Structures are given as structure tokens and as C-alpha cells.
Amino acid sequence: MKRLAEVTEAFRAISARAEQLCGTSSAEQLCRRRAAGSWSAAECLAHLAISANVYAPVWREAYDAAKQRGAHGEPYRMDMMGRLLNWSLEPGRFRHQTPARFQPVDCGSADQALAAFMASQRMALSFIEEGAGMPLDRMMIVSPVNAKIRYSVWSSFVILATHGRRHLLQAELAKE
Numbered sequence: 001m002k003r004l005a006e007v008t009e010a011f012r013a014i015s016a017r018a019e020q021l022c023g024t025s026s027a028e029q030l031c032r033r034r035a036a037g038s039w040s041a042a043e044c045l046a047h048l049a050i051s052a053n054v055y056a057p058v059w060r061e062a063y064d065a066a067k068q069r070g071a072h073g074e075p076y077r078m079d080m081m082g083r084l085l086n087w088s089l090e091p092g093r094f095r096h097q098t099p100a101r102f103q104p105v106d107c108g109s110a111d112q113a114l115a116a117f118m119a120s121q122r123m124a125l126s127f128i129e130e131g132a133g134m135p136l137d138r139m140m141i142v143s144p145v146n147a148k149i150r151y152s153v154w155s156s157f158v159i160l161a162t163h164g165r166r167h168l169l170q171a172e173l174a175k176e
Contacts, residue, residue, distance in 0.1 A: 002075035008128055010161035015121045017168045018045060021175060022114045029175050030110035039104065042113040044171035046104035048164055049113070052120035054102075054144040055156060059127045062139045062153050069135065076137040082155020089159060091166045099145065121164075128157055 021041060022030060030041045039047065078086065088094050104113075136154035143149040143156075151159070 002077070004074065004076075004128055004132055007157045007161055008125060011121055011125050011128070011164070014161065014164040014168055015118060018114060018117055018121075018171070021168070021172055022110060025110075025175050027110045030113075032174070034174050034176075039170065039174060041171035041174045042110040043104040044167045044174065045113040045117040047098070047102060048167050049116040049120040050102050050104065051145075051163060052124050052160060055160065056123055056127070058141045058144050059153060059156070062141050063127070063130065063134065066134050066139050076154040078137070078155045078158060079140075079152050081149060082151040082159060085149070085151065086155065086159050086162050089162045089166055091169045102145070124157070124160060131157075 022045075025041065033040045033043075088096070131153065134153075136157070137152045139153040140150050141153055141156060143151065
């Protein structure tokens with residue numbers, strides 16, 4: 001992904017998959033875990049909402065600082081750390097340990113999990129839209145997941161889209 005339209009479409013596709021999953025499943029199917037220690041489909045959606053929402057203050061700070069600089073056009077390039085993280089998050093590559101603050105403790109009902117997920121998707125899309133014309137690939141942020149890691153705002157959008165695909169697949173498998 002090198003353009004805002006591509007990452008926007010990725011987020012919209014993830015949202016559509018989540019709506020389809022919830023629209024074709026019973027509440028029981030969405031809240032059932034396949035095995036001990038695994039997440040239900042609703043918990044996957046809750047995790048994705050938690051993960052997206054931690055970016056909002058980081059993005060806001062980066063945007064506020066960037067407005068002082070200047071415009072930069074597309075296409076965007078991912079930095080090395082962003083490419084590495086994104087690659088590792090592709091579905092089926094590696095299992096990652098989820099930090100406690102990103103664990104879906106009580107996602108409530110499947111409807112609540114979907115509503116929180118969709119709200120987080122709208123929030124991310126609003127930042128993507130607001131970022132048009134900004135030097136997103138040169139605006140570095142500290143990862144809200146691991147303070148030792150830095151990558152660009154652009155990389156964070158691509159990473160979040162990949163993370164969404166990963167856990168939507170997990171949610172679809174959990175439902176079966």
C-alpha cells in the first residue's frame with residue numbers, strides 16, 4: 001500500500017467483513033471460544049477496537065506537530081521498522097503475545113463488540129482522511145504497543161490494516 005486510497009479501502013474491507021461476520025452469525029456463535037485460551041469472534045473485534053483506539057492520541061500529537069511543517073504528496077513509503085512489523089503481522093506468519101492492556105477482558109455482547117470495532121474503524125479512517133497532504137511517511141511516532149519502537153504514521157496505518165485482516169480471519173475461524 002502506497003496511497004491513502006489503498007489503505008482506506010483496506011479499512012473499509014475489514015469493516016465490511018466484520019459486519020458480514022456479525023450479520024450471518026448468532027450471538028452464541030460470536031461469543032463462543034473454539035478452545036481454552038483462544039478468543040471468540042467478539043473478543044477478536046474487541047481487541048481490534050482496543051488496538052486502534054490507542055493510536056488516536058499518538059496520531060493527534062503527530063498531526064498537530066506536522067501542521068507546522070509542510071505538505072508532502074503520495075506515494076508514501078513505509079520505514080524499515082514498519083515494514084518488519086507489518087510483515088510479521090500478516091495472517092499465518094507468527095503468533096504474538098498480546099500485552100495485557102490489549103486483551104479483551106469483557107467485550108460484552110457481540111453487538112457491543114461490533115459497535116466498538118466500527119467506531120474505532122471510523123476514527124482511524126478520519127485520521128487517514130485528515131492526513132491527506134501531510135508527510136505521513138516522515139512523521140515518526142512511538143509505538144503505543146512498545147515504547148522502544150518507532151515508526152511512521154503511514155506505517156501505523158498499514159500495520160493497523162494488516163492487524164485487522166489478521167484478527168478478522170481469526171474471528172471468522174472462531175465462529176466456525
